[in-house]
Amino acid sequence: MRQLWNGKVDIHPAAFVRCANTQDVIHTVQWARSHGLPLSVLGGGNDFAGRALSENGIVIDCSQMRAVVIDPGARTAHVQGGANASDLIDAMQKEGLATTTGYCLTGMAGFTLGGGYGPLIGVYGLAADNLLSAQVVTADGLLRTASAKEHTDLFWGLRGGGGNFGVVVSLEYRLHPLATVLAGLLLYPLDQARAVLRHFNEFITTAPDEVTIQSGFITLPGGMPVLFLAPCYSGPLEEGQRLLSPLRTFGKPLVDQIQPTTYGAFIYTRKDGVPKGRSYFMQTQSIERLHSETIEMLIEHIEQFSSPFSAISLHNFHGAASRVALSETPFALRQDHLMVEIIAGWEPSSPDEEQRHIQWAQSLSHALAPYAFKGGYVNLLDERERDRVPQAFGSNYQRLFNLKRAYDPDDVFHSTIGHVSPMAS
Known part of the structure:
Protein backbone atom coordinates (compact mmCIF):
# COMPACT_ATOMS: atom_id res chain seq x y z
CA MET A 1 0.00 0.00 0.00
CA ARG A 2 2.98 2.33 0.53
CA GLN A 3 3.94 2.01 -3.14
CA LEU A 4 3.00 5.21 -4.93
CA TRP A 5 3.57 6.11 -8.58
CA ASN A 6 6.98 7.51 -7.63
CA GLY A 7 9.15 4.67 -6.41
CA LYS A 8 11.54 7.21 -4.88
CA VAL A 9 9.04 7.98 -2.10
CA ASP A 10 9.87 6.05 1.07
CA ILE A 11 7.50 7.23 3.80
CA HIS A 12 6.21 5.04 6.63
CA PRO A 13 2.69 5.93 7.83
CA ALA A 14 1.40 4.46 11.07
CA ALA A 15 -1.76 3.16 9.41
CA PHE A 16 -3.87 3.22 6.26
CA VAL A 17 -7.65 3.50 6.47
CA ARG A 18 -9.08 2.12 3.26
CA CYS A 19 -12.33 4.04 2.84
CA ALA A 20 -15.25 2.58 0.94
CA ASN A 21 -17.49 5.64 1.16
CA THR A 22 -17.85 9.19 2.42
CA GLN A 23 -18.92 8.10 5.90
CA ASP A 24 -15.64 6.20 6.30
CA VAL A 25 -13.76 9.38 5.48
CA ILE A 26 -15.77 11.42 7.98
CA HIS A 27 -15.16 8.88 10.75
CA THR A 28 -11.44 8.75 10.01
CA VAL A 29 -11.01 12.53 10.08
CA GLN A 30 -12.93 12.80 13.35
CA TRP A 31 -11.06 9.90 15.00
CA ALA A 32 -7.59 11.08 13.90
CA ARG A 33 -8.31 14.64 15.04
CA SER A 34 -9.56 13.44 18.44
CA HIS A 35 -6.29 11.53 18.93
CA GLY A 36 -4.03 14.31 17.61
CA LEU A 37 -2.67 12.19 14.76
CA PRO A 38 -1.34 13.68 11.50
CA LEU A 39 -3.42 13.03 8.38
CA SER A 40 -2.76 12.67 4.69
CA VAL A 41 -4.99 11.75 1.75
CA LEU A 42 -4.32 9.09 -0.89
CA GLY A 43 -6.36 9.22 -4.08
CA GLY A 44 -4.68 8.40 -7.37
CA GLY A 45 -1.25 8.40 -5.71
CA ASN A 46 0.41 10.31 -8.55
CA ASP A 47 1.87 13.25 -6.62
CA PHE A 48 5.60 12.85 -7.25
CA ALA A 49 6.55 14.41 -3.90
CA GLY A 50 4.65 11.76 -1.93
CA ARG A 51 2.32 14.14 -0.14
CA ALA A 52 -0.30 11.37 -0.07
CA LEU A 53 1.64 9.74 2.78
CA SER A 54 2.58 11.17 6.17
CA GLU A 55 5.40 9.77 8.30
CA ASN A 56 3.88 7.99 11.32
CA GLY A 57 0.50 9.43 10.39
CA ILE A 58 -2.90 8.19 9.28
CA VAL A 59 -3.50 7.86 5.55
CA ILE A 60 -7.09 8.34 4.40
CA ASP A 61 -6.97 5.94 1.45
CA CYS A 62 -9.68 6.83 -1.09
CA SER A 63 -8.12 4.77 -3.87
CA GLN A 64 -11.06 2.32 -3.90
CA MET A 65 -13.61 5.13 -4.28
CA ARG A 66 -13.53 5.27 -8.08
CA ALA A 67 -17.15 5.30 -9.23
CA VAL A 68 -18.11 7.59 -12.13
CA VAL A 69 -21.72 8.48 -13.00
CA ILE A 70 -22.43 10.29 -16.28
CA ASP A 71 -25.58 12.34 -16.87
CA PRO A 72 -25.62 12.62 -20.68
CA GLY A 73 -28.61 14.95 -20.68
CA ALA A 74 -27.04 17.46 -18.31
CA ARG A 75 -23.56 16.72 -19.72
CA THR A 76 -22.05 16.24 -16.30
CA ALA A 77 -19.95 13.60 -14.58
CA HIS A 78 -19.97 12.79 -10.87
CA VAL A 79 -16.60 11.29 -9.96
CA GLN A 80 -15.52 9.82 -6.64
CA GLY A 81 -12.34 11.18 -5.09
CA GLY A 82 -10.16 8.15 -5.84
CA ALA A 83 -10.99 7.93 -9.55
CA ASN A 84 -8.25 8.39 -12.11
CA ALA A 85 -8.48 9.71 -15.66
CA SER A 86 -9.08 6.26 -17.15
CA ASP A 87 -12.19 5.80 -15.00
CA LEU A 88 -13.60 9.09 -16.24
CA ILE A 89 -12.53 8.68 -19.87
CA ASP A 90 -14.04 5.22 -20.18
CA ALA A 91 -17.38 6.46 -18.84
CA MET A 92 -17.44 9.67 -20.91
CA GLN A 93 -16.45 7.95 -24.13
CA LYS A 94 -19.54 5.72 -24.09
CA GLU A 95 -21.65 8.89 -24.31
CA GLY A 96 -19.52 10.74 -26.86
CA LEU A 97 -18.50 13.28 -24.21
CA ALA A 98 -15.20 14.62 -22.87
CA THR A 99 -13.60 17.13 -20.54
CA THR A 100 -10.06 18.17 -19.76
CA THR A 101 -7.87 15.39 -18.39
CA GLY A 102 -4.08 15.15 -18.32
CA TYR A 103 -1.86 13.42 -20.85
CA CYS A 104 -1.28 10.65 -18.29
CA LEU A 105 -3.80 8.62 -16.32
CA THR A 106 -3.40 10.54 -13.07
CA GLY A 107 -5.89 10.78 -10.22
CA MET A 108 -8.57 13.33 -11.15
CA ALA A 109 -8.94 14.97 -7.73
CA GLY A 110 -5.33 16.03 -7.19
CA PHE A 111 -4.93 16.87 -10.87
CA THR A 112 -7.96 19.18 -10.77
CA LEU A 113 -7.19 20.81 -7.42
CA GLY A 114 -3.88 22.08 -8.78
CA GLY A 115 -5.35 23.36 -12.05
CA GLY A 116 -4.98 20.54 -14.58
CA TYR A 117 -3.21 21.00 -17.93
CA GLY A 118 -4.22 18.69 -20.78
CA PRO A 119 -4.77 18.31 -24.54
CA LEU A 120 -8.23 19.94 -24.44
CA ILE A 121 -7.12 23.00 -22.49
CA GLY A 122 -7.39 25.35 -25.47
CA VAL A 123 -11.02 24.57 -26.20
CA TYR A 124 -12.36 23.72 -22.72
CA GLY A 125 -9.88 25.27 -20.28
CA LEU A 126 -8.16 23.70 -17.29
CA ALA A 127 -9.70 20.75 -15.48
CA ALA A 128 -10.39 23.20 -12.64
CA ASP A 129 -12.34 25.41 -15.05
CA ASN A 130 -14.70 22.48 -15.69
CA LEU A 131 -15.35 21.72 -12.03
CA LEU A 132 -19.00 22.42 -11.20
CA SER A 133 -19.08 21.28 -7.57
CA ALA A 134 -17.23 19.15 -5.04
CA GLN A 135 -18.06 17.38 -1.80
CA VAL A 136 -15.37 17.93 0.81
CA VAL A 137 -14.84 16.54 4.29
CA THR A 138 -13.18 19.50 6.01
CA ALA A 139 -10.81 19.46 8.98
CA ASP A 140 -13.71 19.66 11.45
CA GLY A 141 -15.05 16.34 10.14
CA LEU A 142 -18.07 17.90 8.42
CA LEU A 143 -19.19 17.18 4.85
CA ARG A 144 -19.62 20.31 2.77
CA THR A 145 -20.78 20.77 -0.81
CA ALA A 146 -18.89 23.55 -2.57
CA ASN A 164 -5.39 22.26 1.36
CA PHE A 165 -8.93 22.37 2.67
CA GLY A 166 -10.07 18.81 3.27
CA VAL A 167 -10.71 15.43 1.68
CA VAL A 168 -12.45 15.77 -1.67
CA VAL A 169 -14.72 12.74 -1.80
CA SER A 170 -16.50 13.58 -5.06
CA LEU A 171 -16.27 16.03 -7.94
CA GLU A 172 -18.78 17.13 -10.55
CA TYR A 173 -17.44 18.08 -13.98
CA ARG A 174 -18.91 19.85 -16.98
CA LEU A 175 -18.71 17.64 -20.09
CA HIS A 176 -18.62 18.53 -23.78
CA PRO A 177 -19.68 16.68 -26.94
CA LEU A 178 -16.54 15.15 -28.46
CA ALA A 179 -16.48 11.84 -30.29
CA THR A 180 -13.29 12.10 -32.36
CA VAL A 181 -10.07 14.07 -32.30
CA LEU A 182 -7.24 14.39 -34.82
CA ALA A 183 -4.18 13.59 -32.77
CA GLY A 184 -0.95 11.64 -32.49
CA LEU A 185 2.82 11.86 -32.24
CA LEU A 186 5.35 13.49 -34.55
CA LEU A 187 8.96 12.52 -33.81
CA TYR A 188 12.02 14.40 -35.06
CA PRO A 189 15.75 13.70 -34.74
CA LEU A 190 17.72 16.17 -32.62
CA ASP A 191 19.46 17.70 -35.64
CA GLN A 192 16.07 19.11 -36.67
CA ALA A 193 15.04 20.21 -33.17
CA ARG A 194 16.09 23.85 -33.40
CA ALA A 195 14.27 24.51 -36.65
CA VAL A 196 11.17 22.55 -35.66
CA LEU A 197 10.88 24.28 -32.28
CA ARG A 198 11.16 27.70 -33.92
CA HIS A 199 8.40 26.69 -36.32
CA PHE A 200 6.32 25.28 -33.46
CA ASN A 201 6.81 28.51 -31.51
CA GLU A 202 5.34 30.54 -34.35
CA PHE A 203 2.57 28.02 -35.03
CA ILE A 204 1.10 28.12 -31.51
CA THR A 205 0.86 31.94 -31.48
CA THR A 206 -1.95 31.79 -34.07
CA ALA A 207 -3.37 28.31 -33.44
CA PRO A 208 -7.13 28.24 -32.78
CA ASP A 209 -8.60 27.01 -29.50
CA GLU A 210 -9.24 23.57 -31.01
CA VAL A 211 -5.50 22.87 -31.42
CA THR A 212 -3.39 22.21 -28.34
CA ILE A 213 0.12 20.83 -28.78
CA GLN A 214 2.28 19.16 -26.20
CA SER A 215 5.93 19.08 -27.18
CA GLY A 216 9.22 18.00 -25.65
CA PHE A 217 11.97 15.41 -25.64
CA ILE A 218 12.04 11.70 -24.92
CA THR A 219 14.44 8.83 -25.55
CA LEU A 220 13.40 6.00 -27.87
CA PRO A 221 13.85 2.40 -26.69
CA GLY A 222 17.10 2.10 -28.66
CA GLY A 223 18.58 5.06 -26.78
CA MET A 224 18.04 7.78 -29.39
CA PRO A 225 16.81 11.13 -27.97
CA VAL A 226 14.12 12.76 -30.11
CA LEU A 227 11.91 15.83 -30.19
CA PHE A 228 8.19 15.09 -30.10
CA LEU A 229 5.12 17.12 -30.98
CA ALA A 230 1.74 15.76 -29.89
CA PRO A 231 -1.06 17.89 -31.36
CA CYS A 232 -4.68 17.30 -30.44
CA TYR A 233 -7.34 18.90 -32.63
CA SER A 234 -10.95 18.77 -31.42
CA GLY A 235 -12.93 20.31 -34.28
CA PRO A 236 -14.16 19.16 -37.74
CA LEU A 237 -11.68 16.62 -39.10
CA GLU A 238 -11.32 18.14 -42.56
CA GLU A 239 -10.44 21.52 -41.05
CA GLY A 240 -8.05 19.77 -38.67
CA GLN A 241 -6.17 18.13 -41.52
CA ARG A 242 -5.68 21.56 -43.10
CA LEU A 243 -4.63 23.22 -39.84
CA LEU A 244 -2.12 20.54 -38.84
CA SER A 245 -0.62 20.17 -42.33
CA PRO A 246 2.15 22.78 -41.70
CA LEU A 247 3.28 20.85 -38.64
CA ARG A 248 3.44 17.59 -40.56
CA THR A 249 5.24 18.94 -43.60
CA PHE A 250 7.80 21.11 -41.85
CA GLY A 251 11.03 19.17 -41.59
CA LYS A 252 11.27 15.41 -42.04
CA PRO A 253 9.65 13.59 -39.12
CA LEU A 254 10.86 10.11 -38.26
CA VAL A 255 7.31 9.19 -37.31
CA ASP A 256 3.92 10.71 -38.10
CA GLN A 257 1.13 9.01 -36.15
CA ILE A 258 -1.47 11.76 -36.45
CA GLN A 259 -4.85 10.29 -37.31
CA PRO A 260 -8.53 10.52 -36.39
CA THR A 261 -9.08 8.69 -33.12
CA THR A 262 -11.12 8.83 -29.96
CA TYR A 263 -9.90 11.11 -27.19
CA GLY A 264 -9.48 8.10 -24.92
CA ALA A 265 -7.37 6.19 -27.43
CA PHE A 266 -5.06 9.19 -27.78
CA ILE A 267 -4.54 9.39 -24.02
CA TYR A 268 -4.07 5.63 -23.65
CA THR A 269 -1.20 5.67 -26.16
CA ARG A 270 0.74 7.77 -23.61
CA LYS A 271 0.08 5.64 -20.53
CA ASP A 272 3.36 3.69 -20.56
CA GLY A 273 5.65 6.73 -20.74
CA VAL A 274 6.01 7.17 -16.97
CA PRO A 275 5.24 3.78 -15.38
CA LYS A 276 4.49 3.31 -11.71
CA GLY A 277 7.35 2.22 -9.48
CA ARG A 278 10.23 3.95 -11.24
CA SER A 279 12.04 6.71 -9.32
CA TYR A 280 11.16 10.27 -10.35
CA PHE A 281 12.17 13.81 -9.52
CA MET A 282 10.41 16.74 -11.15
CA GLN A 283 10.88 20.45 -11.63
CA THR A 284 8.74 23.08 -13.33
CA GLN A 285 9.12 26.50 -14.94
CA SER A 286 6.61 28.43 -17.07
CA ILE A 287 7.89 30.56 -19.94
CA GLU A 288 5.99 32.94 -22.18
CA ARG A 289 7.40 31.39 -25.34
CA LEU A 290 10.53 29.80 -26.74
CA HIS A 291 13.55 31.96 -27.57
CA SER A 292 16.83 30.96 -29.16
CA GLU A 293 18.43 30.92 -25.69
CA THR A 294 15.81 28.64 -24.15
CA ILE A 295 15.84 26.33 -27.16
CA GLU A 296 19.61 25.95 -26.75
CA MET A 297 19.19 25.22 -23.03
CA LEU A 298 16.66 22.49 -23.77
CA ILE A 299 18.81 20.83 -26.42
CA GLU A 300 21.95 21.07 -24.29
CA HIS A 301 20.22 19.25 -21.44
CA ILE A 302 18.74 16.65 -23.79
CA GLU A 303 22.22 15.85 -24.99
CA GLN A 304 23.15 15.38 -21.32
CA PHE A 305 20.13 13.22 -20.37
CA SER A 306 21.09 11.53 -17.09
CA SER A 307 18.84 8.57 -17.89
CA PRO A 308 16.92 7.18 -20.88
CA PHE A 309 13.81 7.39 -18.68
CA SER A 310 14.04 11.15 -18.25
CA ALA A 311 11.97 13.54 -20.34
CA ILE A 312 11.04 17.18 -20.88
CA SER A 313 7.48 18.20 -21.67
CA LEU A 314 6.22 21.62 -22.77
CA HIS A 315 2.50 22.12 -22.08
CA ASN A 316 0.74 24.58 -24.39
CA PHE A 317 -1.51 26.90 -22.30
CA HIS A 318 -3.79 29.05 -24.47
CA GLY A 319 -7.31 29.61 -25.72
CA ALA A 320 -10.20 29.15 -23.30
CA ALA A 321 -7.81 28.72 -20.35
CA SER A 322 -6.26 32.13 -21.02
CA ARG A 323 -9.61 33.90 -21.11
CA VAL A 324 -10.57 33.11 -17.52
CA ALA A 325 -10.28 36.18 -15.29
CA LEU A 326 -7.33 36.10 -12.88
CA SER A 327 -9.55 36.50 -9.82
CA GLU A 328 -12.08 33.84 -10.87
CA THR A 329 -9.91 30.95 -9.63
CA PRO A 330 -6.69 30.71 -7.57
CA PHE A 331 -4.76 29.67 -10.69
CA ALA A 332 -2.81 32.84 -11.37
CA LEU A 333 -1.04 32.46 -14.72
CA ARG A 334 -3.92 33.27 -17.06
CA GLN A 335 -1.95 34.20 -20.17
CA ASP A 336 -0.56 32.14 -23.01
CA HIS A 337 2.56 30.25 -21.94
CA LEU A 338 4.48 27.00 -22.06
CA MET A 339 4.64 25.10 -18.79
CA VAL A 340 7.92 23.20 -18.81
CA GLU A 341 7.76 19.88 -16.97
CA ILE A 342 11.22 18.46 -16.29
CA ILE A 343 11.12 14.76 -15.41
CA ALA A 344 14.17 12.91 -14.16
CA GLY A 345 13.37 9.21 -14.18
CA TRP A 346 15.60 6.29 -13.24
CA GLU A 347 15.57 2.75 -11.96
CA PRO A 348 16.44 2.40 -8.24
CA SER A 349 20.16 2.99 -7.75
CA SER A 350 22.74 4.22 -5.27
CA PRO A 351 22.32 7.58 -3.49
CA ASP A 352 25.17 9.03 -5.58
CA GLU A 353 23.45 7.99 -8.79
CA GLU A 354 20.13 9.37 -7.54
CA GLN A 355 21.71 12.74 -6.87
CA ARG A 356 23.07 12.87 -10.43
CA HIS A 357 19.56 12.56 -11.86
CA ILE A 358 18.17 15.16 -9.44
CA GLN A 359 20.94 17.60 -10.33
CA TRP A 360 20.19 17.20 -14.04
CA ALA A 361 16.58 18.31 -13.50
CA GLN A 362 17.56 21.13 -11.16
CA SER A 363 20.20 22.37 -13.58
CA LEU A 364 17.70 22.84 -16.39
CA SER A 365 15.16 24.44 -14.05
CA HIS A 366 17.75 26.93 -12.79
CA ALA A 367 18.87 27.72 -16.35
CA LEU A 368 15.27 28.48 -17.42
CA ALA A 369 14.40 30.50 -14.29
CA PRO A 370 15.60 33.90 -15.60
CA TYR A 371 13.28 33.51 -18.59
CA ALA A 372 10.32 32.21 -16.58
CA PHE A 373 7.33 33.64 -14.74
CA LYS A 374 7.63 33.71 -10.97
CA GLY A 375 6.37 30.71 -9.07
CA GLY A 376 5.54 27.52 -10.93
CA TYR A 377 2.82 24.94 -11.45
CA VAL A 378 1.79 23.92 -7.93
CA ASN A 379 1.16 20.27 -8.83
CA LEU A 380 4.84 19.92 -9.74
CA LEU A 381 6.52 21.91 -6.99
CA ASP A 382 8.80 19.95 -4.70
CA GLU A 383 8.36 20.00 -0.92
CA ARG A 384 11.57 22.04 -0.69
CA GLU A 385 10.19 24.76 -2.98
CA ARG A 386 7.65 26.27 -0.58
CA ASP A 387 9.05 29.74 -1.22
CA ARG A 388 7.67 29.49 -4.78
CA VAL A 389 4.09 28.79 -3.65
CA PRO A 390 3.08 32.40 -2.89
CA GLN A 391 4.59 33.45 -6.22
CA ALA A 392 2.65 30.73 -8.03
CA PHE A 393 -0.66 32.11 -6.75
CA GLY A 394 0.35 35.76 -7.11
CA SER A 395 -2.39 38.22 -6.16
CA ASN A 396 -4.66 35.29 -5.20
CA TYR A 397 -2.38 34.05 -2.43
CA GLN A 398 -3.66 36.24 0.39
CA ARG A 399 -7.25 35.18 -0.32
CA LEU A 400 -6.14 31.53 -0.29
CA PHE A 401 -4.34 32.05 2.99
CA ASN A 402 -7.49 33.54 4.57
CA LEU A 403 -9.56 30.65 3.19
CA LYS A 404 -7.11 28.13 4.64
CA ARG A 405 -7.32 29.84 8.02
CA ALA A 406 -11.12 29.68 7.91
CA TYR A 407 -11.51 26.01 6.93
CA ASP A 408 -8.34 24.45 8.34
CA PRO A 409 -6.83 26.71 11.03
CA ASP A 410 -4.82 23.83 12.53
CA ASP A 411 -3.17 22.97 9.19
CA VAL A 412 -4.45 19.40 9.12
CA PHE A 413 -4.23 19.25 5.32
CA HIS A 414 -1.10 20.88 3.93
CA SER A 415 -0.34 19.56 0.46
CA THR A 416 0.25 23.02 -1.03
CA ILE A 417 -0.19 25.94 1.35
CA GLY A 418 0.60 24.23 4.62
CA HIS A 419 2.73 26.04 7.21
CA VAL A 420 2.14 29.33 5.42
CA SER A 421 2.13 32.93 6.49
CA PRO A 422 0.37 35.91 4.97
CA MET A 423 2.02 37.78 2.12
CA ALA A 424 4.37 40.47 3.33
CA SER A 425 2.91 43.89 2.79
Missing part, protein backbone atom coordinates in the same frame (compact mmCIF):
# COMPACT_ATOMS: atom_id res chain seq x y z
CA SER A 147 -20.33 25.07 -5.74
CA ALA A 148 -21.32 28.38 -7.29
CA LYS A 149 -24.30 28.38 -4.90
CA GLU A 150 -22.99 26.77 -1.68
CA HIS A 151 -19.77 27.52 0.18
CA THR A 152 -18.70 29.64 -2.75
CA ASP A 153 -15.48 30.69 -1.08
CA LEU A 154 -14.41 27.06 -0.70
CA PHE A 155 -15.46 26.35 -4.29
CA TRP A 156 -13.20 29.17 -5.44
CA GLY A 157 -10.25 27.72 -3.52
CA LEU A 158 -10.70 24.20 -4.87
CA ARG A 159 -10.34 25.30 -8.49
CA GLY A 160 -6.56 25.44 -8.61
CA GLY A 161 -5.68 26.18 -4.98
CA GLY A 162 -4.34 22.70 -4.20
CA GLY A 163 -5.47 20.07 -1.71
